Amino acid sequence: MENAPPNLAADYLPHLAYDCVIFGFSGERLKILILEYHNTGWFALPGGFVGRQESLDDAVKRGLLERTGLDNLHLEQFHTFGSMQRFSPEAMRSILEASGFAPENYPQLLDRFVSVAYYSLLNYHHVSPTPDALADSLQWYPLEELPPLLFDHNEMVSRALAALRNNLDTFLAGVNMLPAQFTIGELQSMHEAILGEPVNRASFQRRMLQSGILQRHEKRYSGGAHKAPYLYSFAAKKDGPQ
Structure with a gap:
Protein backbone atom coordinates (compact mmCIF):
# COMPACT_ATOMS: atom_id res chain seq x y z
CA MET A 1 0.00 0.00 0.00
CA GLU A 2 1.28 3.43 -0.87
CA ASN A 3 2.15 5.83 1.98
CA ALA A 4 0.86 8.88 0.12
CA PRO A 5 -1.13 9.73 -3.00
CA PRO A 6 0.88 9.59 -6.23
CA ASN A 7 2.91 12.50 -7.55
CA LEU A 8 1.12 12.71 -10.85
CA ALA A 9 3.24 15.46 -12.35
CA ALA A 10 6.46 13.48 -12.06
CA ASP A 11 5.42 9.88 -12.50
CA TYR A 12 2.09 9.62 -14.33
CA LEU A 13 0.36 10.74 -17.50
CA PRO A 14 -1.81 13.82 -16.88
CA HIS A 15 -5.63 13.72 -17.01
CA LEU A 16 -5.77 9.95 -17.60
CA ALA A 17 -7.03 7.38 -15.11
CA TYR A 18 -8.48 3.89 -15.10
CA ASP A 19 -11.23 2.30 -13.03
CA CYS A 20 -12.01 -1.36 -12.55
CA VAL A 21 -15.25 -3.23 -11.98
CA ILE A 22 -14.03 -6.45 -10.38
CA PHE A 23 -16.78 -9.06 -10.31
CA GLY A 24 -16.38 -11.95 -7.90
CA PHE A 25 -18.21 -15.27 -7.73
CA SER A 26 -17.77 -18.31 -5.50
CA GLY A 27 -20.71 -20.51 -6.36
CA GLU A 28 -23.77 -18.51 -5.32
CA ARG A 29 -23.71 -14.70 -5.49
CA LEU A 30 -22.12 -12.13 -7.76
CA LYS A 31 -20.17 -9.50 -5.84
CA ILE A 32 -18.16 -6.37 -6.67
CA LEU A 33 -14.97 -5.06 -5.05
CA ILE A 34 -15.59 -1.59 -3.54
CA LEU A 35 -13.33 0.74 -1.55
CA GLU A 36 -14.37 3.14 1.20
CA TYR A 37 -12.42 6.39 1.58
CA HIS A 38 -10.98 7.34 4.98
CA ASN A 39 -13.37 9.10 7.37
CA THR A 40 -15.90 10.06 4.68
CA GLY A 41 -18.42 7.23 4.33
CA TRP A 42 -17.87 7.55 0.56
CA PHE A 43 -17.49 4.53 -1.68
CA ALA A 44 -15.93 4.05 -5.12
CA LEU A 45 -14.49 1.51 -7.52
CA PRO A 46 -10.75 0.79 -7.30
CA GLY A 47 -8.73 2.67 -9.89
CA GLY A 48 -5.43 4.37 -10.53
CA PHE A 49 -3.17 6.19 -12.93
CA VAL A 50 -0.93 5.32 -15.87
CA GLY A 51 2.81 5.65 -15.44
CA ARG A 52 4.78 7.59 -18.00
CA GLN A 53 6.84 4.48 -18.77
CA GLU A 54 4.06 1.84 -18.91
CA SER A 55 1.19 0.89 -21.18
CA LEU A 56 -2.42 1.36 -20.14
CA ASP A 57 -3.01 -2.38 -19.81
CA ASP A 58 0.15 -2.80 -17.74
CA ALA A 59 -0.97 0.01 -15.43
CA VAL A 60 -4.31 -1.72 -14.84
CA LYS A 61 -2.62 -5.08 -14.20
CA ARG A 62 -0.21 -3.44 -11.76
CA GLY A 63 -3.04 -1.75 -9.90
CA LEU A 64 -5.06 -4.94 -9.64
CA LEU A 65 -2.05 -6.90 -8.40
CA GLU A 66 -1.61 -4.30 -5.65
CA ARG A 67 -5.34 -4.40 -4.78
CA THR A 68 -6.05 -8.14 -5.07
CA GLY A 69 -2.73 -9.98 -4.85
CA LEU A 70 -3.52 -11.66 -8.19
CA ASP A 71 -1.84 -11.31 -11.55
CA ASN A 72 -2.65 -12.62 -15.02
CA LEU A 73 -6.30 -11.64 -14.61
CA HIS A 74 -8.51 -11.71 -17.68
CA LEU A 75 -9.42 -8.05 -18.28
CA GLU A 76 -11.87 -6.48 -20.69
CA GLN A 77 -11.86 -2.78 -21.55
CA PHE A 78 -15.49 -1.74 -22.00
CA HIS A 79 -15.88 2.07 -22.05
CA THR A 80 -14.13 5.44 -21.68
CA PHE A 81 -15.74 7.95 -19.31
CA GLY A 82 -15.16 11.65 -19.88
CA SER A 83 -18.32 13.47 -18.81
CA MET A 84 -17.96 16.80 -17.05
CA GLN A 85 -20.22 15.35 -14.36
CA ARG A 86 -17.32 13.20 -13.14
CA PHE A 87 -15.20 16.30 -12.42
CA SER A 88 -15.52 17.10 -8.70
CA PRO A 89 -12.47 18.82 -7.17
CA GLU A 90 -14.43 19.51 -3.98
CA ALA A 91 -14.96 15.79 -3.37
CA MET A 92 -11.30 15.01 -4.05
CA ARG A 93 -10.23 17.80 -1.71
CA SER A 94 -12.40 16.32 1.05
CA ILE A 95 -10.95 12.84 0.46
CA LEU A 96 -7.39 14.13 0.75
CA GLU A 97 -8.12 16.15 3.88
CA ALA A 98 -9.92 13.23 5.53
CA SER A 99 -6.78 11.12 5.00
CA GLY A 100 -4.48 13.77 6.51
CA PHE A 101 -3.01 15.04 3.24
CA ALA A 102 -2.82 18.72 2.27
CA PRO A 103 -4.69 19.16 -1.05
CA GLU A 104 -2.33 21.94 -2.14
CA ASN A 105 0.47 19.36 -2.27
CA TYR A 106 -1.47 17.30 -4.82
CA PRO A 107 -2.99 19.80 -7.27
CA GLN A 108 -3.10 17.25 -10.07
CA LEU A 109 -5.57 15.11 -8.10
CA LEU A 110 -7.99 18.05 -8.10
CA ASP A 111 -7.90 18.29 -11.89
CA ARG A 112 -10.16 16.65 -14.44
CA PHE A 113 -9.57 13.03 -15.49
CA VAL A 114 -10.79 10.88 -18.34
CA SER A 115 -11.10 7.29 -17.14
CA VAL A 116 -10.76 4.09 -19.16
CA ALA A 117 -12.86 1.38 -17.53
CA TYR A 118 -12.17 -2.36 -17.35
CA TYR A 119 -13.96 -5.33 -15.87
CA SER A 120 -12.76 -8.72 -14.71
CA LEU A 121 -14.34 -11.82 -13.23
CA LEU A 122 -12.78 -14.08 -10.59
CA ASN A 123 -13.32 -16.25 -7.53
CA TYR A 124 -13.43 -13.80 -4.66
CA HIS A 125 -12.10 -16.38 -2.19
CA HIS A 126 -8.77 -16.17 -4.02
CA VAL A 127 -8.44 -12.42 -3.42
CA SER A 128 -6.62 -10.60 -0.62
CA PRO A 129 -8.18 -7.10 -0.84
CA THR A 130 -5.68 -4.34 0.01
CA PRO A 131 -6.87 -0.71 0.30
CA ASP A 132 -4.70 2.18 -0.87
CA ALA A 133 -3.47 5.24 1.03
CA LEU A 134 -6.83 7.04 0.80
CA ALA A 135 -9.10 4.13 1.75
CA ASP A 136 -10.19 2.52 5.02
CA SER A 137 -11.23 -0.70 3.37
CA LEU A 138 -11.56 -2.63 0.14
CA GLN A 139 -14.37 -5.17 0.43
CA TRP A 140 -16.76 -7.36 -1.52
CA TYR A 141 -20.37 -6.23 -1.75
CA PRO A 142 -23.22 -8.29 -3.26
CA LEU A 143 -24.42 -6.79 -6.53
CA GLU A 144 -27.88 -6.21 -5.03
CA GLU A 145 -26.46 -4.43 -1.97
CA LEU A 146 -23.96 -1.93 -3.38
CA PRO A 147 -23.59 1.35 -1.49
CA PRO A 148 -24.01 4.61 -3.45
CA LEU A 149 -20.81 5.24 -5.39
CA LEU A 150 -18.98 8.50 -6.06
CA PHE A 151 -18.66 10.30 -9.39
CA ASP A 152 -19.95 8.18 -12.30
CA HIS A 153 -19.06 4.84 -10.75
CA ASN A 154 -22.65 3.61 -10.56
CA GLU A 155 -22.86 4.05 -14.32
CA MET A 156 -19.58 2.17 -14.68
CA VAL A 157 -21.03 -0.79 -12.78
CA SER A 158 -24.18 -0.79 -14.94
CA ARG A 159 -22.21 -0.65 -18.19
CA ALA A 160 -19.74 -3.30 -17.03
CA LEU A 161 -22.55 -5.66 -16.05
CA ALA A 162 -24.25 -5.16 -19.41
CA ALA A 163 -20.98 -5.81 -21.24
CA LEU A 164 -20.32 -8.95 -19.19
CA ARG A 165 -23.82 -10.29 -19.85
CA ASN A 166 -23.60 -9.56 -23.57
CA ASN A 167 -20.23 -11.31 -23.89
CA LEU A 168 -20.66 -14.05 -21.30
CA ASP A 169 -20.32 -17.10 -23.54
CA THR A 170 -17.20 -15.80 -25.28
CA PHE A 171 -15.76 -14.59 -21.96
CA LEU A 172 -15.96 -18.00 -20.30
CA ALA A 173 -12.72 -19.53 -21.56
CA GLY A 174 -10.68 -16.77 -19.92
CA VAL A 175 -12.65 -16.64 -16.68
CA ASN A 176 -10.82 -16.76 -13.35
CA MET A 177 -13.55 -17.74 -10.90
CA LEU A 178 -14.54 -21.39 -11.46
Missing part, protein backbone atom coordinates in the same frame (compact mmCIF):
# COMPACT_ATOMS: atom_id res chain seq x y z
CA PRO A 179 -12.50 -24.43 -10.35
CA ALA A 180 -10.35 -26.11 -12.98
CA GLN A 181 -13.06 -28.77 -13.24
CA PHE A 182 -16.74 -28.09 -12.55
CA THR A 183 -20.22 -29.49 -13.07
CA ILE A 184 -22.82 -28.19 -15.49
CA GLY A 185 -24.85 -27.20 -12.43
CA GLU A 186 -22.03 -25.02 -11.13
CA LEU A 187 -21.65 -23.42 -14.55
CA GLN A 188 -25.40 -22.77 -14.64
CA SER A 189 -25.29 -21.17 -11.17
CA MET A 190 -22.59 -18.82 -12.42
CA HIS A 191 -24.68 -17.85 -15.44
CA GLU A 192 -27.76 -17.23 -13.32
CA ALA A 193 -25.84 -15.08 -10.83
CA ILE A 194 -24.47 -12.92 -13.64
CA LEU A 195 -27.69 -12.74 -15.64
CA GLY A 196 -29.77 -12.07 -12.54
CA GLU A 197 -32.42 -14.60 -13.50
CA PRO A 198 -32.91 -18.38 -13.71
CA VAL A 199 -32.24 -20.27 -16.92
CA ASN A 200 -33.87 -23.48 -18.13
CA ARG A 201 -31.67 -26.38 -17.05
CA ALA A 202 -32.24 -28.62 -20.07
CA SER A 203 -31.76 -25.95 -22.72
CA PHE A 204 -28.73 -24.53 -20.89
CA GLN A 205 -27.04 -27.92 -20.70
CA ARG A 206 -27.78 -28.62 -24.36
CA ARG A 207 -26.42 -25.25 -25.47
CA MET A 208 -23.24 -25.60 -23.41
CA LEU A 209 -22.52 -29.14 -24.60
CA GLN A 210 -23.03 -28.09 -28.22
CA SER A 211 -20.92 -24.96 -27.92
CA GLY A 212 -17.56 -26.70 -28.21
CA ILE A 213 -16.07 -24.72 -25.32
CA LEU A 214 -16.28 -27.59 -22.78
CA GLN A 215 -14.21 -30.74 -22.32
CA ARG A 216 -15.77 -33.63 -20.36
CA HIS A 217 -13.92 -35.54 -17.62
CA GLU A 218 -14.73 -38.33 -15.16
CA LYS A 219 -17.80 -38.19 -12.95
CA ARG A 220 -17.72 -36.63 -9.48
CA TYR A 221 -18.67 -39.40 -7.05
CA SER A 222 -20.15 -38.20 -3.77
CA GLY A 223 -22.77 -40.86 -3.03
CA GLY A 224 -24.88 -43.02 -5.28
CA ALA A 225 -23.22 -43.65 -8.60
CA HIS A 226 -26.45 -42.94 -10.48
CA LYS A 227 -26.36 -39.35 -9.21
CA ALA A 228 -22.73 -38.64 -9.98
CA PRO A 229 -22.41 -35.65 -12.37
CA TYR A 230 -19.75 -35.40 -15.03
CA LEU A 231 -17.00 -32.84 -14.53
CA TYR A 232 -16.05 -30.36 -17.25
CA SER A 233 -13.32 -27.87 -17.97
CA PHE A 234 -13.04 -25.17 -20.57
CA ALA A 235 -11.50 -26.59 -23.72
CA ALA A 236 -8.14 -25.20 -24.77
CA LYS A 237 -8.42 -22.63 -27.51
CA LYS A 238 -7.28 -23.86 -30.88
CA ASP A 239 -4.60 -21.86 -32.62
CA GLY A 240 -5.39 -20.41 -36.01
CA PRO A 241 -3.66 -21.44 -39.23
CA GLN A 242 0.10 -21.46 -39.03
Whole structure:
Protein backbone atom coordinates (compact mmCIF):
# COMPACT_ATOMS: atom_id res chain seq x y z
CA MET A 1 0.00 0.00 0.00
CA GLU A 2 1.28 3.43 -0.87
CA ASN A 3 2.15 5.83 1.98
CA ALA A 4 0.86 8.88 0.12
CA PRO A 5 -1.13 9.73 -3.00
CA PRO A 6 0.88 9.59 -6.23
CA ASN A 7 2.91 12.50 -7.55
CA LEU A 8 1.12 12.71 -10.85
CA ALA A 9 3.24 15.46 -12.35
CA ALA A 10 6.46 13.48 -12.06
CA ASP A 11 5.42 9.88 -12.50
CA TYR A 12 2.09 9.62 -14.33
CA LEU A 13 0.36 10.74 -17.50
CA PRO A 14 -1.81 13.82 -16.88
CA HIS A 15 -5.63 13.72 -17.01
CA LEU A 16 -5.77 9.95 -17.60
CA ALA A 17 -7.03 7.38 -15.11
CA TYR A 18 -8.48 3.89 -15.10
CA ASP A 19 -11.23 2.30 -13.03
CA CYS A 20 -12.01 -1.36 -12.55
CA VAL A 21 -15.25 -3.23 -11.98
CA ILE A 22 -14.03 -6.45 -10.38
CA PHE A 23 -16.78 -9.06 -10.31
CA GLY A 24 -16.38 -11.95 -7.90
CA PHE A 25 -18.21 -15.27 -7.73
CA SER A 26 -17.77 -18.31 -5.50
CA GLY A 27 -20.71 -20.51 -6.36
CA GLU A 28 -23.77 -18.51 -5.32
CA ARG A 29 -23.71 -14.70 -5.49
CA LEU A 30 -22.12 -12.13 -7.76
CA LYS A 31 -20.17 -9.50 -5.84
CA ILE A 32 -18.16 -6.37 -6.67
CA LEU A 33 -14.97 -5.06 -5.05
CA ILE A 34 -15.59 -1.59 -3.54
CA LEU A 35 -13.33 0.74 -1.55
CA GLU A 36 -14.37 3.14 1.20
CA TYR A 37 -12.42 6.39 1.58
CA HIS A 38 -10.98 7.34 4.98
CA ASN A 39 -13.37 9.10 7.37
CA THR A 40 -15.90 10.06 4.68
CA GLY A 41 -18.42 7.23 4.33
CA TRP A 42 -17.87 7.55 0.56
CA PHE A 43 -17.49 4.53 -1.68
CA ALA A 44 -15.93 4.05 -5.12
CA LEU A 45 -14.49 1.51 -7.52
CA PRO A 46 -10.75 0.79 -7.30
CA GLY A 47 -8.73 2.67 -9.89
CA GLY A 48 -5.43 4.37 -10.53
CA PHE A 49 -3.17 6.19 -12.93
CA VAL A 50 -0.93 5.32 -15.87
CA GLY A 51 2.81 5.65 -15.44
CA ARG A 52 4.78 7.59 -18.00
CA GLN A 53 6.84 4.48 -18.77
CA GLU A 54 4.06 1.84 -18.91
CA SER A 55 1.19 0.89 -21.18
CA LEU A 56 -2.42 1.36 -20.14
CA ASP A 57 -3.01 -2.38 -19.81
CA ASP A 58 0.15 -2.80 -17.74
CA ALA A 59 -0.97 0.01 -15.43
CA VAL A 60 -4.31 -1.72 -14.84
CA LYS A 61 -2.62 -5.08 -14.20
CA ARG A 62 -0.21 -3.44 -11.76
CA GLY A 63 -3.04 -1.75 -9.90
CA LEU A 64 -5.06 -4.94 -9.64
CA LEU A 65 -2.05 -6.90 -8.40
CA GLU A 66 -1.61 -4.30 -5.65
CA ARG A 67 -5.34 -4.40 -4.78
CA THR A 68 -6.05 -8.14 -5.07
CA GLY A 69 -2.73 -9.98 -4.85
CA LEU A 70 -3.52 -11.66 -8.19
CA ASP A 71 -1.84 -11.31 -11.55
CA ASN A 72 -2.65 -12.62 -15.02
CA LEU A 73 -6.30 -11.64 -14.61
CA HIS A 74 -8.51 -11.71 -17.68
CA LEU A 75 -9.42 -8.05 -18.28
CA GLU A 76 -11.87 -6.48 -20.69
CA GLN A 77 -11.86 -2.78 -21.55
CA PHE A 78 -15.49 -1.74 -22.00
CA HIS A 79 -15.88 2.07 -22.05
CA THR A 80 -14.13 5.44 -21.68
CA PHE A 81 -15.74 7.95 -19.31
CA GLY A 82 -15.16 11.65 -19.88
CA SER A 83 -18.32 13.47 -18.81
CA MET A 84 -17.96 16.80 -17.05
CA GLN A 85 -20.22 15.35 -14.36
CA ARG A 86 -17.32 13.20 -13.14
CA PHE A 87 -15.20 16.30 -12.42
CA SER A 88 -15.52 17.10 -8.70
CA PRO A 89 -12.47 18.82 -7.17
CA GLU A 90 -14.43 19.51 -3.98
CA ALA A 91 -14.96 15.79 -3.37
CA MET A 92 -11.30 15.01 -4.05
CA ARG A 93 -10.23 17.80 -1.71
CA SER A 94 -12.40 16.32 1.05
CA ILE A 95 -10.95 12.84 0.46
CA LEU A 96 -7.39 14.13 0.75
CA GLU A 97 -8.12 16.15 3.88
CA ALA A 98 -9.92 13.23 5.53
CA SER A 99 -6.78 11.12 5.00
CA GLY A 100 -4.48 13.77 6.51
CA PHE A 101 -3.01 15.04 3.24
CA ALA A 102 -2.82 18.72 2.27
CA PRO A 103 -4.69 19.16 -1.05
CA GLU A 104 -2.33 21.94 -2.14
CA ASN A 105 0.47 19.36 -2.27
CA TYR A 106 -1.47 17.30 -4.82
CA PRO A 107 -2.99 19.80 -7.27
CA GLN A 108 -3.10 17.25 -10.07
CA LEU A 109 -5.57 15.11 -8.10
CA LEU A 110 -7.99 18.05 -8.10
CA ASP A 111 -7.90 18.29 -11.89
CA ARG A 112 -10.16 16.65 -14.44
CA PHE A 113 -9.57 13.03 -15.49
CA VAL A 114 -10.79 10.88 -18.34
CA SER A 115 -11.10 7.29 -17.14
CA VAL A 116 -10.76 4.09 -19.16
CA ALA A 117 -12.86 1.38 -17.53
CA TYR A 118 -12.17 -2.36 -17.35
CA TYR A 119 -13.96 -5.33 -15.87
CA SER A 120 -12.76 -8.72 -14.71
CA LEU A 121 -14.34 -11.82 -13.23
CA LEU A 122 -12.78 -14.08 -10.59
CA ASN A 123 -13.32 -16.25 -7.53
CA TYR A 124 -13.43 -13.80 -4.66
CA HIS A 125 -12.10 -16.38 -2.19
CA HIS A 126 -8.77 -16.17 -4.02
CA VAL A 127 -8.44 -12.42 -3.42
CA SER A 128 -6.62 -10.60 -0.62
CA PRO A 129 -8.18 -7.10 -0.84
CA THR A 130 -5.68 -4.34 0.01
CA PRO A 131 -6.87 -0.71 0.30
CA ASP A 132 -4.70 2.18 -0.87
CA ALA A 133 -3.47 5.24 1.03
CA LEU A 134 -6.83 7.04 0.80
CA ALA A 135 -9.10 4.13 1.75
CA ASP A 136 -10.19 2.52 5.02
CA SER A 137 -11.23 -0.70 3.37
CA LEU A 138 -11.56 -2.63 0.14
CA GLN A 139 -14.37 -5.17 0.43
CA TRP A 140 -16.76 -7.36 -1.52
CA TYR A 141 -20.37 -6.23 -1.75
CA PRO A 142 -23.22 -8.29 -3.26
CA LEU A 143 -24.42 -6.79 -6.53
CA GLU A 144 -27.88 -6.21 -5.03
CA GLU A 145 -26.46 -4.43 -1.97
CA LEU A 146 -23.96 -1.93 -3.38
CA PRO A 147 -23.59 1.35 -1.49
CA PRO A 148 -24.01 4.61 -3.45
CA LEU A 149 -20.81 5.24 -5.39
CA LEU A 150 -18.98 8.50 -6.06
CA PHE A 151 -18.66 10.30 -9.39
CA ASP A 152 -19.95 8.18 -12.30
CA HIS A 153 -19.06 4.84 -10.75
CA ASN A 154 -22.65 3.61 -10.56
CA GLU A 155 -22.86 4.05 -14.32
CA MET A 156 -19.58 2.17 -14.68
CA VAL A 157 -21.03 -0.79 -12.78
CA SER A 158 -24.18 -0.79 -14.94
CA ARG A 159 -22.21 -0.65 -18.19
CA ALA A 160 -19.74 -3.30 -17.03
CA LEU A 161 -22.55 -5.66 -16.05
CA ALA A 162 -24.25 -5.16 -19.41
CA ALA A 163 -20.98 -5.81 -21.24
CA LEU A 164 -20.32 -8.95 -19.19
CA ARG A 165 -23.82 -10.29 -19.85
CA ASN A 166 -23.60 -9.56 -23.57
CA ASN A 167 -20.23 -11.31 -23.89
CA LEU A 168 -20.66 -14.05 -21.30
CA ASP A 169 -20.32 -17.10 -23.54
CA THR A 170 -17.20 -15.80 -25.28
CA PHE A 171 -15.76 -14.59 -21.96
CA LEU A 172 -15.96 -18.00 -20.30
CA ALA A 173 -12.72 -19.53 -21.56
CA GLY A 174 -10.68 -16.77 -19.92
CA VAL A 175 -12.65 -16.64 -16.68
CA ASN A 176 -10.82 -16.76 -13.35
CA MET A 177 -13.55 -17.74 -10.90
CA LEU A 178 -14.54 -21.39 -11.46
CA PRO A 179 -12.50 -24.43 -10.35
CA ALA A 180 -10.35 -26.11 -12.98
CA GLN A 181 -13.06 -28.77 -13.24
CA PHE A 182 -16.74 -28.09 -12.55
CA THR A 183 -20.22 -29.49 -13.07
CA ILE A 184 -22.82 -28.19 -15.49
CA GLY A 185 -24.85 -27.20 -12.43
CA GLU A 186 -22.03 -25.02 -11.13
CA LEU A 187 -21.65 -23.42 -14.55
CA GLN A 188 -25.40 -22.77 -14.64
CA SER A 189 -25.29 -21.17 -11.17
CA MET A 190 -22.59 -18.82 -12.42
CA HIS A 191 -24.68 -17.85 -15.44
CA GLU A 192 -27.76 -17.23 -13.32
CA ALA A 193 -25.84 -15.08 -10.83
CA ILE A 194 -24.47 -12.92 -13.64
CA LEU A 195 -27.69 -12.74 -15.64
CA GLY A 196 -29.77 -12.07 -12.54
CA GLU A 197 -32.42 -14.60 -13.50
CA PRO A 198 -32.91 -18.38 -13.71
CA VAL A 199 -32.24 -20.27 -16.92
CA ASN A 200 -33.87 -23.48 -18.13
CA ARG A 201 -31.67 -26.38 -17.05
CA ALA A 202 -32.24 -28.62 -20.07
CA SER A 203 -31.76 -25.95 -22.72
CA PHE A 204 -28.73 -24.53 -20.89
CA GLN A 205 -27.04 -27.92 -20.70
CA ARG A 206 -27.78 -28.62 -24.36
CA ARG A 207 -26.42 -25.25 -25.47
CA MET A 208 -23.24 -25.60 -23.41
CA LEU A 209 -22.52 -29.14 -24.60
CA GLN A 210 -23.03 -28.09 -28.22
CA SER A 211 -20.92 -24.96 -27.92
CA GLY A 212 -17.56 -26.70 -28.21
CA ILE A 213 -16.07 -24.72 -25.32
CA LEU A 214 -16.28 -27.59 -22.78
CA GLN A 215 -14.21 -30.74 -22.32
CA ARG A 216 -15.77 -33.63 -20.36
CA HIS A 217 -13.92 -35.54 -17.62
CA GLU A 218 -14.73 -38.33 -15.16
CA LYS A 219 -17.80 -38.19 -12.95
CA ARG A 220 -17.72 -36.63 -9.48
CA TYR A 221 -18.67 -39.40 -7.05
CA SER A 222 -20.15 -38.20 -3.77
CA GLY A 223 -22.77 -40.86 -3.03
CA GLY A 224 -24.88 -43.02 -5.28
CA ALA A 225 -23.22 -43.65 -8.60
CA HIS A 226 -26.45 -42.94 -10.48
CA LYS A 227 -26.36 -39.35 -9.21
CA ALA A 228 -22.73 -38.64 -9.98
CA PRO A 229 -22.41 -35.65 -12.37
CA TYR A 230 -19.75 -35.40 -15.03
CA LEU A 231 -17.00 -32.84 -14.53
CA TYR A 232 -16.05 -30.36 -17.25
CA SER A 233 -13.32 -27.87 -17.97
CA PHE A 234 -13.04 -25.17 -20.57
CA ALA A 235 -11.50 -26.59 -23.72
CA ALA A 236 -8.14 -25.20 -24.77
CA LYS A 237 -8.42 -22.63 -27.51
CA LYS A 238 -7.28 -23.86 -30.88
CA ASP A 239 -4.60 -21.86 -32.62
CA GLY A 240 -5.39 -20.41 -36.01
CA PRO A 241 -3.66 -21.44 -39.23
CA GLN A 242 0.10 -21.46 -39.03
